[in-house]
Each structure stands twice: as structure tokens, then as C-alpha cells.
Amino acid sequence: MKYELQTIPVLDAYQARPHCVLCYLERQSEERNTTFFLGNSIMAPEMRVRLNEHGFCPRHLYKLLDGEGKLGYSLALATHLDSVNKRVASQLAAVSRSRGRALARSAAEFCRRLADQERDCLMCERIRTNLLNFTYTVVRLYADEPEFKETLRQSTGFCFHHLQDLVPMAPEVLRGTQLDEWFTDLIALHERSTATVIDDLEAFTWQFDYQTELTTPEHARDAVPRAVAKLAGNR
Ligand SMILES: [Zn+2]
Numbered sequence: 607m608k609y610e611l612q613t614i615p616v617l618d619a620y621q622a623r624p625h626c627v628l629c630y631l632e633r634q635s636e637e638r639n640t641t642f643f644l645g646n647s648i649m650a651p652e653m654r655v656r657l658n659e660h661g662f663c664p665r666h667l668y669k670l671l672d673g674e675g676k677l678g679y680s681l682a683l684a685t686h687l688d689s690v691n692k693r694v695a696s697q698l699a700a701v702s703r704s705r706g707r708a709l710a711r712s713a714a715e716f717c718r719r720l721a722d723q724e725r726d727c728l729m730c731e732r733i734r735t736n737l738l739n740f741t742y743t744v745v746r747l748y749a750d751e752p753e754f755k756e757t758l759r760q761s762t763g764f765c766f767h768h769l770q771d772l773v774p775m776a777p778e779v780l781r782g783t784q785l786d787e788w789f790t791d792l793i794a795l796h797e798r799s800t801a802t803v804i805d806d807l808e809a810f811t812w813q814f815d816y817q818t819e820l821t822t823p824e825h826a827r828d829a830v831p832r833a834v835a836k837l838a839g840n841r
């Protein structure tokens with residue numbers, strides 16, 4: 607697959623020192639795409655055609671609902687709702703005509719198609735493309751820029767969720783000793799950053815323990831949301 611290098615947003619993300627740069631960049635991409643889909647572009651004929659076929663997942667339907675500007679969104683929803691309704695009505699009619707084992711089969715098929723419909727999201731698709739480009743850029747910078755290796759080593763690490771993107775990207779970009787070095791650094795970074803979150807969770811509990819003299823330090827006050835973000839990523 608061909609990826610785009612996105613050096614400036616990735617380096618800016620490292621400057622911000624988020625708990626995971628890929629979460630941070632994914633969130634930025636989601637905000638930008640929300641603005642995009644609530645703007646005039648949603649009314650362009652080619653976008654209306656794409657909306658006929660695809661749509662938005664439940665998370666992004668609500669995200670767009672919370673955004674500013676409803677004209678484009680109302681037109682998009684009308685187009686999309688009409689096309690979903692036609693598809694669902696014909697599938698439902700097919701279920702209603704079946705009986706016996708064929709009914710169980712066509713009911714299962716009906717549910718599968720409806721679940722696929724829920725996952726089919728134009729916004730998720732665009733965010734996914736952005737995220738793959740950002741992941742590629744992290745690994746590419748590691749390969750090409752010696753000072754970036756130090757930036758990565760000193761960073762706050764990645765969440766568990768985004769390891770699913772980083773690990774398969776490495777062999778697409780790196781070879782030989784660079785690949786060995788990448789995995790050594792990634793493992794050390796992940797161990798250190800996870801241990802920090804676990805230590806902070808313990809320090810967080812001190813404020814509830816009347817048998818200890820220890821007081822929860824300032825940096826551990828947000829340990830619970832940080833632990834959740836470490837496990838689940840940007841949700
Ligand atoms: Zn993440």
C-alpha cells in the first residue's frame with residue numbers, strides 16, 4: 607500500500623506530549639472530518655452518491671449531530687435514510703416470504719447486512735486513511751531521522767490499541783538491524799510508559815487510604831482516565 611508522509615503534524619503531536627501520539631492525531635483527524643462533513647462538501651453531487659451507498663457509523667452520526675451547522679447534514683441524512691430504507695425494506699420483504707429453515711437463514715442474513723451497514727462509515731474510512739499515513743510517518747521518521755529516535759524513546763509511548771497499527775507497519779518500512787532496533791525501542795518504551803501509568807494508579811489511591819502518610823502527587827490525579835486511554839486508545 608502507498609502511504610503519504612505527514613511529517614509536520616506528527617512532529618507537532620510529539621511536541622504536545624499526549625499519552626499516545628496516534629490517539630492525538632486520530633482525534634484531530636476526527637475533528638477535521640466533522641467540520642468537513644458539516645460543510646458544503648457534503649452537498650456536492652459525488653458526495654451524495656457516496657452517501658447513497660455508504661453512510662456513517664453510530665459514533666459519527668452522533669458526532670455530526672453535536673456539531674455546528676445542520677443544513678448539509680439534513681440533506682445528507684435525507685438522501686442516506688431513503689437509500690438505507692429501500693435496501694432494508696426489500697431485505698425485510700425477502701425475510702417475510704421465507705419459512706422454516708430458510709426463514710432462520712434469511713433472518714441471519716438480514717441481521718448481518720444491517721450490522722455491515724452500521725459499520726460502513728465514510729468518516730471512519732477517511733480517519734483510517736489519515737491514521738495509516740501518521741503511523742507510516744512515525745516509522746519512516748524513525749528510519750530516516752536519527753534525532754527522531756531520541757524523540758520517540760523519550761516520549762510517553764503508545765496506547766495498546768494503536769500497537770495494532772504500529773507493529774505491522776514496521777516490517778513495511780524497516781529492514782535488518784533497523785527493524786531489530788525498532789522493536790527493542792518499542793518494547794522498552796511500552797514497558798516504561800505502562801509502568802508509569804500503573805505507578806500513578808497506585809499513587810492515586812493514596813488519597814483514599816487513611817492509614818498512609820502519603821499524599822497523591824499532582825501528576826497522578828488523572829491516573830484513572832490515563833489508564834483507560836492506555837488500554838482503549840481514543841474512544
Ligand atoms: Zn493510541
Ligand SMILES: [Zn+2]
Pocket residue numbers: 662663664665666727728729730731
Ligand atoms: Zn465512523
